[in-house]
Amino acid sequence: MRLIILGPPGAGKGTQADFIVKKYKIPHISTGDILRENIKDETDLGKKAKDYMDKGSLVPDELVIALVQERITREDCKEGFLLDGFPRTTAQAVALDAELRKLGISLDRAINIMVDPELLIERAVGRRVCKTCGATYHVTFNPPEEEGKCDIDHTTLIQRDDDTEETVKNRIQVYTNQTSPLIDYYKAQGLLLNVNGAQEIDAVFNDIVAGLEQ
Numbered sequence: 382m383r384l385i386i387l388g389p390p391g392a393g394k395g396t397q398a399d400f401i402v403k404k405y406k407i408p409h410i411s412t413g414d415i416l417r418e419n420i421k422d423e424t425d426l427g428k429k430a431k432d433y434m435d436k437g438s439l440v441p442d443e444l445v446i447a448l449v450q451e452r453i454t455r456e457d458c459k460e461g462f463l464l465d466g467f468p469r470t471t472a473q474a475v476a477l478d479a480e481l482r483k484l485g486i487s488l489d490r491a492i493n494i495m496v497d498p499e500l501l502i503e504r505a506v507g508r509r510v511c512k513t514c515g516a517t518y519h520v521t522f523n524p525p526e527e528e529g530k531c532d533i534d535h536t537t538l539i540q541r542d543d544d545t546e547e548t549v550k551n552r553i554q555v556y557t558n559q560t561s562p563l564i565d566y567y568k569a570q571g572l573l574l575n576v577n578g579a580q581e582i583d584a585v586f587n588d589i590v591a592g593l594e595q
C-alpha cells in the first residue's frame with residue numbers, strides 16, 4: 382500500500398501514521414522527523430533546513446524532494462510506504478508523481494485529516510515527543526502513563542522548538558496557502574480519502590481503515 386497523509390499541523394498525521402504503518406507493515410516516512418534528525422546530527426541538510434523550520438516556514442522544495450526520492454527507492458519501500466508531511470507544495474506533488482512514474486508505481490490513497498483551526502493550536506502546543514523513539518503524546522488528550530516520561534523507553538519527553546503558539550499560527554497559515562491546494566490535486570486523481578480528525582484518536586483510525594478497505 383502506497384499512501385500519503387495530509388492535514389494541517391497538529392491534525393494528528395503522525396499519531397495516525399504510527400497506527401497505519403503497524404497495521405499495513407509499511408515504513409513511516411516523515412519528512413519532519415528526517416529533517417529534525419538531520420538538525421540533531423548537524424548534517425549539511427540539517428544546517429540548511431534549521432532556520433526555515435524554526436520560523437515555521439517550508440524548507441525549499443529541492444531539498445525535501447531529493448530526500449524523498451532517495452528514501453522511497455530503498456529496499457524497505459518495495460511493498461509500500463506512508464509519506465507523512467510530504468508533499469506540502471504542488472511542486473513536491475508533481476515531483477513525487479514523476480518519481481513514482483519512473484519507478485512504475487503509483488499512490489493508492491491520499492488520506493486527508495480534517496481538523497478546524499481552533500483545535501490545532503491546542504493540539505500542537507500540548508504535544509510532547511520522545512527524542513529516543515519518536516513517540517508522540519499530548520499533555521491533555523493523550524498523556525503518557527507517567528507524567529513527562531515516554532511509555533516505551535522512559536525517556537524524558539520534550540516539546541518541539543516549533544510548537545510555540547506563534548510558530549504554530551504561522552505553520553497553519555503556510556499550510557493554508559501552500560499545502561491545502563493539494564486536497565484538490567489528489568481529489569482530481571480520485572485518490573482523496575477525507576477523514577474527520579476532530580474525534581478521539583481511535584475513532585479517527587477506525588475511519589481511516591474503513592476508508593482504505595472500502
Ligand code: ADP
Pocket residue numbers: 389390391394395412413414416433434435437438439440441442445465466467468469473543552
Ligand atoms: P507537523 O506534523 O506539525 O505539520 P512536521 O514535522 O511535518 O510538522 O514539519 C515540521 C517542519 O519541517 C515544517 O514546518 C517545515 O519547516 C519542515 N518540513 C517538513 N516536511 C516538509 C516538506 N515536505 N516541505 C517543506 N518543509 C517541510
Ligand code: ADP
Pocket residue numbers: 388389390391392393394395396397504505507508509517518519520522523578579580581582585
Ligand atoms: P501532526 O503530525 O499532524 O502535526 P500529531 O499526530 O503529532 O499531529 O498530533 C498533534 C498533537 O495532538 C499530539 O500531541 C497528539 O498526541 C494530539 N492528537 C493527535 N490526534 C488527536 C485526536 N484525535 N484528538 C486529540 N488529540 C490528538
